[in-house]
Amino acid sequence: MTTPRYIAVDWGTSSFRLWLIGSDGSVLNESRSDEGMTTAAKTGFAEVLARHLATVEAPADIPVIVCGMAGAKQGWVEAGYVDVPTSLSAILTGAVPVPGQSRDIRILPGLAQRDRASPDVIRGEETQLLGALGADSTGAQAVCMPGTHSKWVHVQDGEVIGFSTFMTGELFDAITKHTILSHAVAGAEQSPADNSAFKASVSTAFRQPQMATNLLFTARSGQLLHGMTASAAQARISGTLIGLEISGALADAANDTPIALVASGRLQKLYETAFKALSLNATTIDADTAVLAGLSAAANAIWPN
């Protein structure tokens, strides 16, 4: 029978996920809540963690590996950044211990790209990336991790050579809630991915990124002049922002660079549909599986059997 060996925690801005992992690597128990960094910074990180550890009945002597915003400056203990270019495995050795705890708790660092022209930071997705590709990946890869802030990481033979953040998800929310386009999407019933306007908008924005803020406005003018539906307007906005993102992310990549999509659920479907619309091949890796694999790789490196 497998015995509990360590705890893996993905601690984001607005979500908390914890897994109890056995000596054979299997998930023995798990616990989730919306006690992300924002909440935990008020109620206490140690208290939130302790409650979830009790929920999964974690033995007192097993260690905890954490990734995500718990390591930000506004988080629990600042875990800093590993600067790119760097090997994927470097994050394994940069874990920072949380002082004054009864058990061994370590928080993984993020990645920083410090050049003045395109400064950028990642925190949490580096662990997903490690889990998705493994430390020994070969060749060139463009890894897409969509979300509130979509991250695109360019990897060459296990080295992270650079990455870019695109504000796609957050802009979609701000535009559909806080601009005149909120009227255009009111009552939208379909998921953007199910609407034919989505694919068309992805293609248009990919080919004509300079027209992005005009294409967004056509969600309104299309309603005024052609009776475009609310669902189509929503698909237009979503497709425009995603097409713009993919256009930017692949601008400097060779045409045949393999694309890996690390996503789950709704976002996975949206981006798979977008890549299809652009005739781009992408391999999908489940985001939950990836982050757990990355945390497990870190735990195995820090606490070898």
Added chain:
Amino acid sequence: MTTPRYIAVDWGTSSFRLWLIGSDGSVLNESRSDEGMTTAAKTGFAEVLARHLATVEAPADIPVIVCGMAGAKQGWVEAGYVDVPTSLSAILTGAVPVPGQSRDIRILPGLAQRDRASPDVIRGEETQLLGALGADSTGAQAVCMPGTHSKWVHVQDGEVIGFSTFMTGELFDAITKHTILSHAVAGAEQSPADNSAFKASVSTAFRQPQMATNLLFTARSGQLLHGMTASAAQARISGTLIGLEISGALADAANDTPIALVASGRLQKLYETAFKALSLNATTIDADTAVLAGLSAAANAIWPN
């Protein structure tokens, strides 16, 4: 001595401006308020107008020419659209009378571009355009009318051949108020145009429009990694959106197309600085002067001396 001949009104979404014009074309009196369409739709268009007419002591028998959102579907009386391509002078003949009024009140139509690929509408700026160029302009011109929704109109020998709306101003507001970048710009003291980051961002977004939503994010990552100031972050956001707009607006224009900028105040300075950063020559026409000239051209056509 000049006597009052007509009233000119620019009735926008959120602002109302009225001028009393004399027989020699001079402004005899004026009145302004924030009783735009949004307000007037609740309090009554006739009441708002009557109050301003009383303020400027308008004689009971002189007519009123109106442009802007008062002619929208949600406005006072729907004034429809003139479809492009069209001569600039066509809007002069499309004015719609407001029924049941004691004096002659006419509202000018907007412009509509009905093709399915790039539907677009203008309401109010068509009158500015007429005033800025006159009905008999020659050659090709790209006319930029910046604002909440920036309008770019392509004119050839007095014909409006097409136009595009860019959501620049509204996106700047939504992004700086309703995304994570609100923290990056908190406390910004300088006007974007005065910050060197503005010109640099205009140039970058103009050359690399596909990176727009990544360039926006660097307002945050630049602060995290390089201590970028709030004023520079604000300039980065403003410059990125304006550079993106100009890139899209001029994508299909010949390199030597003359640019006319119709703007006043803060926006005039921002766009003049942006054009300079891109080594583009633009002739500035004051927006207030232009709209009054357009309304006067309409009044003189409808009620000739």
